[in-house]
Amino acid sequence: RNFQEGQFEHGDDLSAETMVDHIVDSSGACFNCIIACWNKSSIKQGPHKGISLVGPEYETLALMGTNLEIKTVEEVAFLNERCNELGMDTISLGCVLGFAIEAYQKGLIEKKDLNDINIDWGDTEEIARFIHAIAYRKGKAADILSEGVKYASEQFGNNSSSYAIHAKGLEIPGYDPRGTNGMGIAYATSDRGGCHQRAWVAKAELYDPELDRFSFEKKAKMVKEIQDERAAFFSLVLCDFAPISEEDCVEMWNHATGFDHTVDSYLKCGERIWNLIRLFNIREGLKENSDILPERFFTDSFSKGPAKDRVLSKKEFQQSIQEYYQIRGWDQKGIPTEKKLKTLGLDSYKK
Template sequence: MYSYTGRILRIDLSTSKISEENLNEKDAEKFIGGKGLGAHLLFDNIDPRVDPLSPENSLILCTGPLTGSLAPTSGRWCIVTKSPLTSLFLDSQIGGYFGAEIKKSGYDVIIVKGKADDPVYIAIQDDNVEIRDAVHLWGRNTTATEESLKDEGRVLSIGVAGENLVKYACINTDLFVHKGRGGNAGRGGAGAVMGSKNLKAIVIKGTQKIEFAHEEKFRKAVKKAQKIINENSFIPLRRKYGTPVWINPVNENQLLPTYNFLRGYFEKADNISGETMHDTIVVKNKTCFNCPISCGKWTRFDFNGKTYEFEGPEYESIALLGSNCGNETLEGVAYLSYLCDEYGLDTISAGNVVGFAVEAAQKKIIDQDIGFNDPVKQGELLRKIAYREGIGNDLAEGVNHFSEKRGGKDFAMQSKGMEFPGYDPRGAFGMALAYATSDRGACHQRVWTVRAEIEGNLQPRYSIKGRAEFVKENQDERACCFSLVLCDFAPFDVGMFVELLNTATGFEYTKETYMRTGERIWNLTKMFNVKNGITRKDETMPERIMKENLEKDEAHIGEERFEKMLDEYYELRGWDANGIPTKEKLKELNLVIT
């Protein structure tokens, strides 16, 4: 097999058994790798109805055929598991260098199951794989863990939030100590799955090379891809300001989450914008493996009498921990994002939870002395969540579970259990459909309609026209991109992705079969969720989004328009009116699911 290693590593922490098996070449061609192959392996390795925090759940580290290759942005890979936050399918895409080391160690996939009796970490150096004692690491934050293990290779680890099974705990890679950019498996609580297995970290170092089917043609395709990046007009802005470049435009277009999604415009947005960040706290750029975009930012800032350094904050962190929590200073927002990285918390869910908690306190649902624009007290709440202390124990379950237990369901901003990202769907109606139909709960990465609705071909803006088709096509395309695995910031069309894939692997994809593969992957993850009871009733929006306006009267979706979008989407997908793939559709996609 070209551009694959052809090997899967299996580790059972309950028995300490370590084994290898060959990657099925037909599976690789059918599902590509990354998200697609991971979804296939998840279906094969667990009962979809399994408790996500039980030893029976699998944690699957999955690269793609382009991970670690010459292709631009090929540092990407993903973790696939069943989410403890949503009890649904979860894939979490990660950058940095760890994925390239998996491939260099001779593996396409690492599957971890079971539960160790005591805390452990896994050490991998090429063919040498060991399960080692990690009792001395348990209870440490991200920096301390990485510092202890950095000499053994690239480090993937959880913080105390993962140890304490916070439902939106993330997994971090090389955030603080290694050169180059780190990464997070941020959404959906993969860190809690890792913690449930008493697995503190994985360290990896490899020396093996990747072979390509048509190396000369692949190198030409790589040069072509590089040229596309170099000539793209938006890349210089992304390189200069990183993802926070979007704060001001999103705010000006009135869809920046503000005060727990009560508004879409934040008066102090420029204080926390990418431009202000660049001019005040950015020290240098950080770059993922083989990435010419270099959008990561290493920052240094003072807050409350202390100096901090870390990588970030990103747009999503600023939107959710900043405007959504009413925080008006960049230093306060950066401090909260830093805490999330140290504790191992998803900044998106954390910002939602804090914003929700402030509103819940204002409405006397909870008895807490906390308000908007108070990063010190908000930071203390994050600590309580990470350690599950007091009110933090319930908030560690996420806004959906908390609101079902304690109240506030109408302003719990989530879909299928996952908290909203940094775009209010009342300002971009396509995002309502994107959030509701995402296979892992509310997500902006499966499809991002914002730019197309603000300045592109999805016009008029406050309309549902064309949204269903746009969402469906982009979900299929992203499913393939996340299977290659390349970065969704790479400005490539389907033809470029196909050329890179074919010349690297020797496969013979066309644009049509590539998109059909994306559709196959999307239907596969949908069926995993159907096995967990997901139907149309779950693919919806909170009451605030359905019934309340943003600042403009036009910024109102309403149930009738939303349901019309959903009807059109299901019809385009070939699903029934309840949102379930038909037997005919599954057969058409060559999916056999019992």
């Protein structure tokens, strides 16, 4: 329900095991890849029987499934296929739909502005109709929502920004920072907003016995280091799912270019990239205090599940952001210092 609860009673019906039993036909892969990370699926029962698609993936199950209280893999697959056909991202759209339903139920959106579509939690058919309306901007509400939750909350007002789930305008994926605090730092400091691929610390938070997932301790440094590594890795145009070590990346890079990089210089390239992106964002209007999270994560607790009654401490979060800036060599406003730029060989960008 738009990140109101962290647990869904029908979660087992959206599990990988249920997908394999009900809709998955085979695995799919990019050319010559042995990982085969995607699924070729088809709906075999119900009103949408016969539809074939690639997916659903985890984020789709999270944002188009549990977040909207869609109860079966067949229904999620149907909505996924609709998004595929319309070229719509299931993470952003899932957040947009969750926001729309909540805003509608709170009276901020009138039914006449929805083209008489009665959007509600778990109503697959009405949600599918509204997806089509958003894609084609049919109706006042759909036209506004097509711009994303940040813009929509600014238009609807009435404190709706508190439950517009985004960071820097990019909707947040299926890792709630109330259950993995480090992801809150990752979302807030990401160059493009609420992205889990810039620093996916959730796995370490959940499985490393030395880390407390309900604490910000040690997370700022971890986020910074992963961001640098990912910036370098993605610049090599490698697959996010490929288990390639830093040493292997450096070896391939040196063979391809004739350079003589080490792991340290490779990671420094990632750090240089991250600082350049920060400078670019500042030049293009990134304001002080932009590294923030939705208010819901600080005020609204879960009523059930492992993270029951937990919210993020705004004081501890802000302290962690300042710690992150300090580790990066940025000032208290999040601007790279002249000293840091000089260290990275970016002197010419200091103005």
